[in-house]
Amino acid sequence: MGFDIVRFVGEVDEEILCPICTGVLQDPVQAPVCEHAFCKGCILEWLLRQSTCPVDRLSVNVLQLRPVPRILKNLLNRLYIICENNTYGCQRVVKLDILDNHLAECEFNPKRPFPCEQGCGLIIPKDEHKDHNCVKELRELVHKQQQKINEMQQDMVNYRYEMTGIKEEMRVLKGYVRALRVCNPSVRAVTDDIERDEIERWSSSLPEARVTRWGGMISTPDDYLQNNIKQALIESGCPAHILDDLVKNCHERNWPSGLSSLETRQHNRRHYDRYICKRVPGKQAVIVLPCDNIMVSDDMMAEPGLIMIFAHGIE
Amino acid sequence: MNNIATQRIKREFKEVIKSEELAKCSIKVDLVGDSYTELKGEVAGPPDTPYEGGTFFLEIKVPETYPFNPPKVRFMTKIWHPNISSVTGAICLDILKDQWAAAMTLRTVLLSLQALMAAAEPDDPQDAVVAKQYKEFPEIFAKTASHWTNVYAGGPKKNIEFDSKIQRLIDMGIERDHACAALSSYNWDLERATEQLFS
Numbered sequence: 001m002g003f004d005i006v007r008f009v010g011e012v013d014e015e016i017l018c019p020i021c022t023g024v025l026q027d028p029v030q031a032p033v034c035e036h037a038f039c040k041g042c043i044l045e046w047l048l049r050q051s052t053c054p055v056d057r058l059s060v061n062v063l064q065l066r067p068v069p070r071i072l073k074n075l076l077n078r079l080y081i082i083c084e085n086n087t088y089g090c091q092r093v094v095k096l097d098i099l100d101n102h103l104a105e106c107e108f109n110p111k112r113p114f115p116c117e118q119g120c121g122l123i124i125p126k127d128e129h130k131d132h133n134c135v136k137e138l139r140e141l142v143h144k145q146q147q148k149i150n151e152m153q154q155d156m157v158n159y160r161y162e163m164t165g166i167k168e169e170m171r172v173l174k175g176y177v178r179a180l181r182v183c184n185p186s187v188r189a190v191t192d193d194i195e196r197d198e199i200e201r202w203s204s205s206l207p208e209a210r211v212t213r214w215g216g217m218i219s220t221p222d223d224y225l226q227n228n229i230k231q232a233l234i235e236s237g238c239p240a241h242i243l244d245d246l247v248k249n250c251h252e253r254n255w256p257s258g259l260s261s262l263e264t265r266q267h268n269r270r271h272y273d274r275y276i277c278k279r280v281p282g283k284q285a286v287i288v289l290p291c292d293n294i295m296v297s298d299d300m301m302a303e304p305g306l307i308m309i310f311a312h313g314i315e
Numbered sequence: 316m317n318n319i320a321t322q323r324i325k326r327e328f329k330e331v332i333k334s335e336e337l338a339k340c341s342i343k344v345d346l347v348g349d350s351y352t353e354l355k356g357e358v359a360g361p362p363d364t365p366y367e368g369g370t371f372f373l374e375i376k377v378p379e380t381y382p383f384n385p386p387k388v389r390f391m392t393k394i395w396h397p398n399i400s401s402v403t404g405a406i407c408l409d410i411l412k413d414q415w416a417a418a419m420t421l422r423t424v425l426l427s428l429q430a431l432m433a434a435a436e437p438d439d440p441q442d443a444v445v446a447k448q449y450k451e452f453p454e455i456f457a458k459t460a461s462h463w464t465n466v467y468a469g470g471p472k473k474n475i476e477f478d479s480k481i482q483r484l485i486d487m488g489i490e491r492d493h494a495c496a497a498l499s500s501y502n503w504d505l506e507r508a509t510e511q512l513f514s
Contacts, residue, residue: 001318001319001322004322005326019417019418020319020382020383020417020418021319021322021323021382022322022323022326022327023322036418042319042417045383046383046417048383049383049384050416052416053416054416054417054418055416055418056416057414057416
């Protein structure tokens with residue numbers, strides 16, 4: 001809704017009034033063909049009821065509304081308006097274009113949030129300060145928080161209960177699997193298949209990576225770095241049964257003979273480019289999995305895969 | 316009432332007061348109470364019509380949702396017109412219904428009503444009896460409308476013949492308004508009006 005015309009200093013031209021609210025245009029838009037201008041709020045409200053221009057009834061819909069010409073905006077911005085907190089004592093008369101800035105910091109705005117000075121520190125609108133009671137408000141706050149805590153505790157009890165159930169089921173299942181393995185050797189092959197599938201699925205979900213600087217390899221990462229990589233692997237959905245072994249394989253002491261020392265690495269450098277690498281999401285590190293690298297010789301590969309961490313140079 | 320409706324009505328009220336039509340005594344608006352939700356309108360019967368010389372009062376109710384919805388307007392003064400109910404004063408005018416537009420004002424509504432009085436739309440009637448008479452017996456219609464203007468809106472043209480027929484019915488114990496309505500509906504045929512009133 002537009003600004004009440006009585007708030008303006010000096011003459012206000014009829015042309016800059018909204019035909020709907022008869023106030024001075026606020027946030028104006030115009031109809032496409034007839035170019036009649038309205039406050040955005042007013043015309044949207046009208047178009048909910050009828051898809052016509054309120055002045056000449058030409059067909060208009062919301063999507064056809066256009067911004068008004070710059071010249072009209074400039075005319076509006078040049079007007080001087082009395083602050084809406086005038087009744088609360090604000091004497092300021094500002095140009096329309098800085099009205100919003102002024103209102104945001106107008107000391108007389110009764111709704112301006114203000115911290116309570118009596119000690120509770122809660123931030124409340126200025127006009128509510130006189131009826132404000134620290135003890136009462138804080139009590140309500142405590143009450144609400146207590147409710148939240150109770151809910152969370154209840155949730156926790158439920159989760160614990162569910163967890164116990166799941167653990168028990170897991171124990172029984174493990175027992176079954178163990179028993180099956182003992183009396184039927186082919187079961188081992190089945191589980192191996194499942195695990196391999198799982199690795200392949202994970203691998204195909206990872207983005208391919210290219211190493212531009214093999215020299216930046218960190219072959220002896222510290223625990224912190226290793227942990228960091230482990231977290232990233234977990235988040236990327238790394239199958240649990242290879243997670244720990246894979247993380248161990250980011251250190252040169254677990255690397256195969258072809259990579260285990262600086263000399264052998266220098267020697268085998270030309271083979272590096274044959275590796276098909278996958279990116280550890282968000283890290284300067286790559287995963288080299290046997291399933292992606294069937295052609296690579298055994299002395300350049302380790303089970304269940306290699307992780308190489310770099311200082312830089314991963315694309 | 317919300318701000319936008321109040322702001323509009325206040326301005327429109329001023330607009331009518333300042334208008335040249337008011338100066339010519341052809342339209343007028345007054346407040347009823349101090350809430351701006353109800354107003355009393357006044358239009359003069361247009362010249363060269365049976366309504367000439369009459370003053371017609373209107374009840375104007377401004378809805379909460381004004382100006383997104385039209386004001387509710389009704390004739391308080393009884394009038395004989397195809398698009399206005401002779402019983403309730405309800406008006407059949409497109410701009411007061413689906414053809415309302417938010418930029419219309421009290422002034423334009425009153426002027427539209429005045430135009431409607433000058434140019435009836437008998438094919439879109441509010442009062443079927445009046446519309447039928449308008450189409451079939453235009454002379455009787457004009458006389459009847461003129462007579463109603465005289466009786467209810469202070470118009471100048473007295474019709475001695477009609478008055479005496481009404482008086483005959485009053486003498487039989489019929490209320491004046493009922494007598495006038497019945498005679499008007501039966502094209503001033505005293506016998507048929509009587510029959511209808513006593514049946």
